[in-house]
Amino acid sequence: MDIAFSKDVQAFRQEVRAFIRTHLPDDIKHRVERGEELDREGHMGWHRKLCQKGWTVPNWPTEYGGPGWSLAQQYVFHDELAFNCAPRLPWYGWDMIGPLLIEYGSDWQRQRFLPPIASGEEWWCQGFSEPNSGSDLASLQCKAVLDGEHYVVNGSKIWITAAHVSDWMFALVRTDSSGKKQQGITLLFIDMRSPGLSRRPIITFDGGHEIDQCYFQDVRVPIENRVGEEGKGWSYAKYLLSVERIGTADVARSGTMLRRLKTIVASERAQGKPLLEDPWFADQIALLEIELKALEVTELRYLFETEAGSDLGPEASILKIRGTEIQQRITELIVDALGYYACPDLRPALWQDANIPAVGPDYAMLASASYFNLRKLSIFSGSNEIQKNIVAKAVLGL
Amino acid sequence: MDFSFDEAQQLFRDSVDRFVAEHYDFETRQRIVATDDGYLPEHWQRFAELGWLALPFPEGYGGLDGTPVDTMIIMESFGRGLVASPYLSSVVVAGHILNRAATEQQKQALLPALSDGSLRLTFAFAEPTSRFDLADVSTTATEDGAGYRLNGYKCVVHYANTAHKVLVSARTTGNQRDPMGVSLFLVDMGASGVSARHYPTIDGQRAADIKLDNVRVDADDLIGDKDHASAFIEETCDHGIAATCAEAVGAMSVLYEMTLEYIKTREQFGKTLGSFQALQHRMVDVFMACELCRSMVYAATCRLTESTAERQCTASAAKVQVGKAGRLVGHEAIQLHGGMGMTDELPIGHYLKRLTMINTMFGDIAYHTARFRRTANYFSL
Numbered sequence: 001m002d003i004a005f006s007k008d009v010q011a012f013r014q015e016v017r018a019f020i021r022t023h024l025p026d027d028i029k030h031r032v033e034r035g036e037e038l039d040r041e042g043h044m045g046w047h048r049k050l051c052q053k054g055w056t057v058p059n060w061p062t063e064y065g066g067p068g069w070s071l072a073q074q075y076v077f078h079d080e081l082a083f084n085c086a087p088r089l090p091w092y093g094w095d096m097i098g099p100l101l102i103e104y105g106s107d108w109q110r111q112r113f114l115p116p117i118a119s120g121e122e123w124w125c126q127g128f129s130e131p132n133s134g135s136d137l138a139s140l141q142c143k144a145v146l147d148g149e150h151y152v153v154n155g156s157k158i159w160i161t162a163a164h165v166s167d168w169m170f171a172l173v174r175t176d177s178s179g180k181k182q183q184g185i186t187l188l189f190i191d192m193r194s195p196g197l198s199r200r201p202i203i204t205f206d207g208g209h210e211i212d213q214c215y216f217q218d219v220r221v222p223i224e225n226r227v228g229e230e231g232k233g234w235s236y237a238k239y240l241l242s243v244e245r246i247g248t249a250d251v252a253r254s255g256t257m258l259r260r261l262k263t264i265v266a267s268e269r270a271q272g273k274p275l276l277e278d279p280w281f282a283d284q285i286a287l288l289e290i291e292l293k294a295l296e297v298t299e300l301r302y303l304f305e306t307e308a309g310s311d312l313g314p315e316a317s318i319l320k321i322r323g324t325e326i327q328q329r330i331t332e333l334i335v336d337a338l339g340y341y342a343c344p345d346l347r348p349a350l351w352q353d354a355n356i357p358a359v360g361p362d363y364a365m366l367a368s369a370s371y372f373n374l375r376k377l378s379i380f381s382g383s384n385e386i387q388k389n390i391v392a393k394a395v396l397g398l
Numbered sequence: 399m400d401f402s403f404d405e406a407q408q409l410f411r412d413s414v415d416r417f418v419a420e421h422y423d424f425e426t427r428q429r430i431v432a433t434d435d436g437y438l439p440e441h442w443q444r445f446a447e448l449g450w451l452a453l454p455f456p457e458g459y460g461g462l463d464g465t466p467v468d469t470m471i472i473m474e475s476f477g478r479g480l481v482a483s484p485y486l487s488s489v490v491v492a493g494h495i496l497n498r499a500a501t502e503q504q505k506q507a508l509l510p511a512l513s514d515g516s517l518r519l520t521f522a523f524a525e526p527t528s529r530f531d532l533a534d535v536s537t538t539a540t541e542d543g544a545g546y547r548l549n550g551y552k553c554v555v556h557y558a559n560t561a562h563k564v565l566v567s568a569r570t571t572g573n574q575r576d577p578m579g580v581s582l583f584l585v586d587m588g589a590s591g592v593s594a595r596h597y598p599t600i601d602g603q604r605a606a607d608i609k610l611d612n613v614r615v616d617a618d619d620l621i622g623d624k625d626h627a628s629a630f631i632e633e634t635c636d637h638g639i640a641a642t643c644a645e646a647v648g649a650m651s652v653l654y655e656m657t658l659e660y661i662k663t664r665e666q667f668g669k670t671l672g673s674f675q676a677l678q679h680r681m682v683d684v685f686m687a688c689e690l691c692r693s694m695v696y697a698a699t700c701r702l703t704e705s706t707a708e709r710q711c712t713a714s715a716a717k718v719q720v721g722k723a724g725r726l727v728g729h730e731a732i733q734l735h736g737g738m739g740m741t742d743e744l745p746i747g748h749y750l751k752r753l754t755m756i757n758t759m760f761g762d763i764a765y766h767t768a769r770f771r772r773t774a775n776y777f778s779l
Binding site: 286 | 401402407467658662672673675679681682685686689690692693697700701712714715718719770771
């Protein structure tokens, strides 16, 4: 038994770290550190550099343009991105569409859709939830009817992260309502510029625009954009959930946030001393750090077991549950640590050309907004209650 | 990175599990803890025959050159069976001190006897005013000719009733809480001036308060360098922490299994308890707590042989995690068993008793949260 990474992986970590530190632009790093949302152009400045290095699709095999890394290398790569405040890779393309097409896609689909994911030319969003189908996803009603060489889609999808910056949506649609609700679901790739597709921004209460609702009115989707077989969409969606999700626990992002919290309590003062000497804060931070450590070792243990050949099953759900709980808790403590300077709403100062001076310390600028925003973590990707249902059923046999 | 057991460790684990399954069912266990000694001498002899008492010691002293992982394996199995024995106090804790600090001559004299079961030891470190601070030592050792005289009071010394000798931390110089100036002495339990008040602990094991009244020891009985024992004591207690945390993981696993089985079979309102979502989610919390603790025990065990700071901060993190989880798992097990969980007849409550003891031993959640803070830098694996 040995909980440390091998020498090779440790050397790889140094290589990744050196690359990021050399090539990550300071302004992007600063914005990520502060919890600011990057626009697509902001992302691309960094993505193109990663792409030249061949590092944008870390989990793909070499034949599809991936680097062919081991799970440990992939873990370390994401870890270093987070540790050094680099942006995440754009959602859904590398982690979902890649594995999905490699497993179930046609040759044409792989050739058409994989390269622009790696290059960052095409971004993806996920059309799963509907206004009346949240946690009960299989009850979805957005309809697709085959008409010659096209599916005609009618209905609505909601809570779609990054829809407004995406080129494509992978959507679960209903092609048959006669059987069980899990049957008759089909997975389609929908061009976001299709006629009949409209979009409404959803502003979350932190003031951000990350998600949209989309409406489909007779949207025509070519049949070659269907993944796998008609009516098998539910099993593809389940496959996506079972695909090894390196970094589900987001340990390194939490670590970076915790570091930020420590910087804040070292700078803030109370009773003439740094706030970090306040026993309540000191204990809360230590307890969180211990929770995070336990989560980190657990994730590595599961990673090892997966590399050793056993399926990482639904146990992975506990990583999501605990990981999101920890991140949310850190944002709460950051707000607590800031005292009064958690109160000013400084988002307008970040608007381009706004020329509005900020008040208070720089690290306070988006703290409350981040705290509000991260309430989403325990809701999205299958709420934490759904995750517990999954573990109860699949692991505990209840 | 390797989180698995090798073949030898796997075989060893099977053999300890087999012993516990065959010889340590709950009724037998309850009979054993009700005996005067609070453990079964025949079992001790069997441990010796199986080589378990020799496990952590070097071959040159009759040992088996085992690693902390081997100790973790045996302690987890003991935790599953709620095994009551002086193994922790004698082999893991006192044995570690001798192995690390004793002279060649002392090791030759003591370790083979410890390994073959003819010698049992214990370690007296706690005092009524020291709480969990290992350097807070009021017991004194003053030079007396070629030897020393010990005076003081040690509390809750585990399995002192079965020990032939007790290792005592005593102050040879400095103030009450100075890390410098603490020394270790090996004292015969029958020596003149040693008086012990023996009692059972809440988990059915045994301990004693020991009064040292002008106890005379020889210069040969000093273990390790005079005045410099604090670092060894800290290290030894970290080994004790890893071992007790492994034991706790075994105990929590059993609580998890028993409770899961119970809610799958017990019916109310015409369906099993396990079909109620409120209870399912609580059971998942229990599962999660067990998984996170197991990871931390692996980490703490592997880090025992790393740098002092890494050893300390990981041991403290494990102790906090296990302390919190022990309560959660124990309380949920009782709650989900309902009235049955309150009975003395069921093992459930007895596991909580052991987990409660473990939370206190070598420092509780508050103490180790503070120690973690002192020793942890930004963590990295």
